[in-house]
Amino acid sequence: xxxxxxxxxxxxxxxxxxxxxxxxxxxxxxxxxxxxxxxxxxxxxxxxxxxxxxxxxxxxxxxxxxxxxxxxxxxxxxxxxxxxxxxxxxxxxxxxxxxxxxxxxxxxxxxxxxxxxxxxxxxxxxxxxxxxxxxxxxxxxxxxxxxxxxxxxxxxxxxxxxxxxxxxxxxxxxxxxxxxxxxxxxxxxxxxxxxxxxxxxxxxxxxxxxxxxxxxxxxxxxxxxxxxxxxxxxxxxxxxxxxxxxxxxxxxxxxxxxxxxxxxxxxxxxxxxxxxxxxxxxxxxxxxxxxxxxxxxxxxxxxxxxxxxxxxxxxxxxxxxxxxxxxxxxxxxxxxxxxxxxxxxxxxxxxxxxxxxxxxxxxxx
Numbered sequence: 001x002x003x004x005x006x007x008x009x010x011x012x013x014x015x016x017x018x019x020x021x022x023x024x025x026x027x028x029x030x031x032x033x034x035x036x037x038x039x040x041x042x043x044x045x046x047x048x049x050x051x052x053x054x055x056x057x058x059x060x061x062x063x064x065x066x067x068x069x070x071x072x073x074x075x076x077x078x079x080x081x082x083x084x085x086x087x088x089x090x091x092x093x094x095x096x097x098x099x100x101x102x103x104x105x106x107x108x109x110x111x112x113x114x115x116x117x118x119x120x121x122x123x124x125x126x127x128x129x130x131x132x133x134x135x136x137x138x139x140x141x142x143x144x145x146x147x148x149x150x151x152x153x154x155x156x157x158x159x160x161x162x163x164x165x166x167x168x169x170x171x172x173x174x175x176x177x178x179x180x181x182x183x184x185x186x187x188x189x190x191x192x193x194x195x196x197x198x199x200x201x202x203x204x205x206x207x208x209x210x211x212x213x214x215x216x217x218x219x220x221x222x223x224x225x226x227x228x229x230x231x232x233x234x235x236x237x238x239x240x241x242x243x244x245x246x247x248x249x250x251x252x253x254x255x256x257x258x259x260x261x262x263x264x265x266x267x268x269x270x271x272x273x274x275x276x277x278x279x280x281x282x283x284x285x286x287x288x289x290x291x292x293x294x295x296x297x298x299x300x301x302x303x304x305x306x307x308x309x310x311x312x313x314x315x316x317x318x319x320x321x322x323x324x325x326x327x328x329x330x331x332x333x334x335x336x337x338x339x340x341x342x343x344x345x346x347x348x349x350x351x352x353x354x355x356x357x358x359x360x361x362x363x364x365x
Contacts, residue, residue, distance in 0.1 A: 044248050047119060055095045062091035064233040117286045259290075279296060282334070295321055310323060
């Protein structure tokens, strides 16, 4: 992306051309009209994603926004489903920083696809996981959630640029172990990023931990004060400006793109010789889906019998294909439909399990 700066030179050419036309028209000459500039590209859409450190009020976003503008990056748009919360300086305050949220909950509950569909970001700037670390959730599980939300970002926009922070330090009075937990988790992020990054959708790790002091840069051992806001913005700026300078393929979003979905299995109950399960199909694209189909492969030789909220057929190997019912096939971006089933299982079968996948049909098809 090129930085844009205002210029007055174009304005001065208009009266000159008008005068030239007035002089030449009596002599039989005409002046060809100036070529009009091509329509400007839409602003690059940047989603700040995280918890209260990002959104409540998350004033580092205001500092970063204004530094971008003063550095010449004028064709940007911060996006999110949440409005600004002040900060004492003008800025584009839209964000996706939900106070108290855990990234593991966002992943488990598939909360992100709807937010992506509503905002269609080209770049995600993510500082997420502080509440998970505080809750003593294992790094492996947090990183699995990172992987899932990145997958959902790429389903929304295959060219998504993703900036992921190593978390700022945390040292609340009620959690003596939190400081070391942040260190341990941050140490895992670079390897995760290398394994998850792709050429088309690269992940950039931004070190927000080094040089940040909970004593001087937070007001409660967790949330940044004005000094902390400046430090966070100063760390995001070079990473984000490098992505903008490199050029960002923009997410067209809107209707007409291919629909996509994810499927999630849950065991409702079990008994000797069988179990009840359900599968939730979620539209993870920015396009509406007019229908869906799920494939369910029960583990340990189990076979699906009764199905509700869907139509099903079962192959000889036990693989079941379930298509939407007449009333639950249309899914807006981020919307879900759930079907249930009863399966019989051998007496030697373990805990209920199934592998599930899905496909979605675009409304335009």
